[in-house]
Amino acid sequence: MLISQANDYAVRSLIYIVKNSQYKKIFTTKEVAEKLKISRIFLAKIFQKLANKGLINSMKGVKGGVMIIKDTDKITLYDIFEAVDGIPVLRKCIYNRKICSLNYDCGMNKFFNKTQKLLENELKKVTIVNLAKKSNY
Amino acid sequence: MLISQANDYAVRSLIYIVKNSQYKKIFTTKEVAEKLKISRIFLAKIFQKLANKGLINSMKGVKGGVMIIKDTDKITLYDIFEAVDGIPVLRKCIYNRKICSLNYDCGMNKFFNKTQKLLENELKKVTIVNLAKKSNY
DNA sequence: CCAAAATAGGATTAAATTAGTCTTGTTTTA
DNA sequence: TAAAACAAGACTAATTTAATCCTATTTTGG
Ligand code: FES
Ligand code: FES
Numbered sequence: 531m532l533i534s535q536a537n538d539y540a541v542r543s544l545i546y547i548v549k550n551s552q553y554k555k556i557f558t559t560k561e562v563a564e565k566l567k568i569s570r571i572f573l574a575k576i577f578q579k580l581a582n583k584g585l586i587n588s589m590k591g592v593k594g595g596v597m598i599i600k601d602t603d604k605i606t607l608y609d610i611f612e613a614v615d616g617i618p619v620l621r622k623c624i625y626n627r628k629i630c631s632l633n634y635d636c637g638m639n640k641f642f643n644k645t646q647k648l649l650e651n652e653l654k655k656v657t658i659v660n661l662a663k664k665s666n667y
Numbered sequence: 668m669l670i671s672q673a674n675d676y677a678v679r680s681l682i683y684i685v686k687n688s689q690y691k692k693i694f695t696t697k698e699v700a701e702k703l704k705i706s707r708i709f710l711a712k713i714f715q716k717l718a719n720k721g722l723i724n725s726m727k728g729v730k731g732g733v734m735i736i737k738d739t740d741k742i743t744l745y746d747i748f749e750a751v752d753g754i755p756v757l758r759k760c761i762y763n764r765k766i767c768s769l770n771y772d773c774g775m776n777k778f779f780n781k782t783q784k785l786l787e788n789e790l791k792k793v794t795i796v797n798l799a800k801k802s803n804y
Numbered sequence: 805c806c807a808a809a810a811t812a813g814g815a816t817t818a819a820a821t822t823a824g825t826c827t828t829g830t831t832t833t834a
Numbered sequence: 835t836a837a838a839a840c841a842a843g844a845c846t847a848a849t850t851t852a853a854t855c856c857t858a859t860t861t862t863g864g
Pocket of ligand 1 (some may be wrong): 623634636638675
């Protein structure tokens with residue numbers, strides 16, 4: 531599967547936050563993990579990565595938690611995936627001996643490069659507000 | 668990575684066969700494996716699968732080997748992937764508890780369904796003769 | 805007719821990747 | 835100053851993917 535669990539959790543968490551931020555902006559990992567029924571410490575790791583890339587801000591201490599800081603209709607799937615587990619790639623090759631054992635272009639590269647771009651474009655089209663609207667939670 | 672090693676080997680093997688079938692039609696696993704520098708027995712497995720799906724024919728015995736039987740400009744990446752390791756899927760979910768722990772639509776499903784179709788269309792566009800022409804081997 | 809060269813197919817193992825946890829530390833607030 | 839939070843790196847577990855092994859069966863040439 532192309533989309534890793536962590537990438538997926540990240541998106542869902544942000545959707546959760548967006549859909550619940552009328553009354554508050556700061557959410558603890560605990561709350562989000564419980565609501566989405568995922569591991570708290572795994573989610574903490576994910577939030578760390580999102581924070582490092584400046585999508586969210588995280589605050590330590592008793593009243594701490596995370597808060598989305600990037601404009602929510604500018605956060606795309608591309609941004610999130612890039613921050614968490616990296617943009618998923620269809621096929622690594624481009625004469626990389628370790629992967630394809632060839633040292634010439636077998637013909638697939640052009641195709642995969644093109645399709646990869648197509649996929650990335652799609653990822654860039656979808657924003658988190660977009661998804662939040664579609665989510666029927 | 669979305670495209671498995673086996674799917675990839677399959678494509679490359681068929682390209683090899685297409686590019687070398689002016690003088691003969693039957694190729695042994697040994698020959699192809701050596702030329703592409705991949706494992707003979709692993710490739711044998713791959714050919715089995717292609718044979719089971721009717722893309723190639725395989726003949727036992729001393730003068731045996733495999734032969735492409737489906738019209739080479741009708742064999743697409745889609746066909747090959749489907750035969751070998753299955754069509755790669757971007758993200759399995761659709762409320763599958765084992766995968767997403769949710770039981771509602773988080774909003775990503777619509778997007779992934781659409782993008783999956785897009786990808787599959789691309790796979791259906793590319794034929795093996797197509798690739799063979801582009802290969803610079 | 806039998807040895808050698810092929811494929812067939814199921815079982816198994818090995819390697820690599822991905823998912824998740826642990827441990828220790830720091831910050832913040834009541 | 836204790837409790838509740840996040841930080842970060844090391845580590846482990848689980849899963850998936852890649853590859854091999856083993857035991858047939860088929861075919862053909864000598
Ligand atoms: S897979 Fe390496 S050149 Fe095509
Ligand atoms: S990942 Fe399961 S509903 Fe979205």
